[in-house]
Amino acid sequence: MLPRRVVVGVDGSPSALAAVEAAAREALIRRAELRVVHAFVWPAMHVPPGGSPLGPPTGGVRESISHLLSEAVERALAAAPGVVADRAVIAGEAVTALETESKTAQLIVVGHRGSGGFAGLLLGSTSVHLAAHSHCPVMVVRDQMAAEGPVLVAVDDTPHNRGAITFAFEEASLRGTGLVALHVWGTWSDHGDARPMDLVDLIGDVETLQAHEERLLDEALSGHREEHPEVTVRTRAVRGRTRPTLIEASRGAQLMVVGARGRGGFTGLLLGSVSQAMLHHAHCPVTVVRSGRI
Structure with a gap:
């Protein structure tokens, strides 16, 4: 039997944070756990995962991603107090990572737009790809959502x-x-x-x-x-x-x-x-x- 799980993809953008809030509420009403996922292609960045020797010790990519996920979990708990949330950093392309996550999820949630530049294009293509290939339903969230209505x-x-x-x-x-x-x-x-x-x-x-x-x-x-x-x-x-x-x-x-x-x-x-x-x-x-x- 598959675990009761709602998965949300995050990239630090306002749209992704709106998706986190929506996913948290979905997890709570479904009595499911929330899994906050960030996909990252480490080798393509050509930067060390830790801090630069010329900069502060907490200024590396790893720390930035940790902060991103912590902020996302905080937003989830604020939007849906009582929800059980965990986090994961997955090496690889976002589309591949989230499609794999969909095999053990009740629902995948992503934002409508990414953090701009290539990330924004990636997130847009991610939503279309997931909607076509996901193993579970895919929810694409706008920055502003109506709390009421049918x-x-x-x-x-x-x-x-x-x-x-x-x-x-x-x-x-x-x-x-x-x-x-x-x-x-x-x-x-x-x-x-x-x-x-x-x-x-x-x-x-x-x-x-x-x-x-x-x-x-x-x-x-x-x-x-x-x-x-x-x-x-x-x-x-x-x-x-x-x-x-x-x-x-x-x-x-x-x-x-x-x-x-x-x-x-x-x-x-x-x-x-x-x-x-x-x-x-x-x-x-x-x-x-x-x-x-x-």
């Missing part, structure tokens, strides 16, 4: 969405909040500035299509409502363009949950354009749940 789950009629729906119900239950299940329909293409193809233009019967999409949404939620009667659910079947509709809906949510295909191929194709758009543009934290990873 959990928002994007629902479609594909099998890879089932894990996201399950996670969203469980998360709403843990947080003691409601759930908004949003299904966007009507367009065949949602890329670029070109006008998307609309089913209504081809079929013409808006009411019939709306009723059909509402049935699909209800069927997708079937069983979850019975399993979580404590969660108040509001369903929305909206005709429109998927990405802008979901981004706008995220304004009033404390968390958005989206699914990912979980199949082979390039990272961008594996994750999907909608999931990537939410990671970059949603107004609240986003959790990506790969098919079969919950």
Whole structure:
């Protein structure tokens, strides 16, 4: 049986510290331990791990990382008093280290932006890579988070969405909040500035299509409502363009949950354009749940 563990990646940036606070709260409500991880490629730095002989004895990279982790743990304890937290420094690339950590975690949490420069680019690529390849759900946290509001789950009629729906119900239950299940329909293409193809233009019967999409949404939620009667659910079947509709809906949510295909191929194709758009543009934290990873 896997340990009950929430893992958060840190790099000292404000975004990573916001992720630490979110991860601490997640660990507490899940009755899980919190593992604060910093990945570091020692050989590539070309600097000694200890202090420079010309500088103060506490000015080395090792001391800086120790301070970074101590600050992160302090933020975790302040955000979620009572949470059990440990720390780890892992030699290697962040994406590899966190993907490995995901094998024994319930949830991986990372910040939306890194500490700037190459670190910022690394963290951005880390979130996309993890969302596509992690062995558990991945939460990407914004600097500012809403403490209130429902959990928002994007629902479609594909099998890879089932894990996201399950996670969203469980998360709403843990947080003691409601759930908004949003299904966007009507367009065949949602890329670029070109006008998307609309089913209504081809079929013409808006009411019939709306009723059909509402049935699909209800069927997708079937069983979850019975399993979580404590969660108040509001369903929305909206005709429109998927990405802008979901981004706008995220304004009033404390968390958005989206699914990912979980199949082979390039990272961008594996994750999907909608999931990537939410990671970059949603107004609240986003959790990506790969098919079969919950």
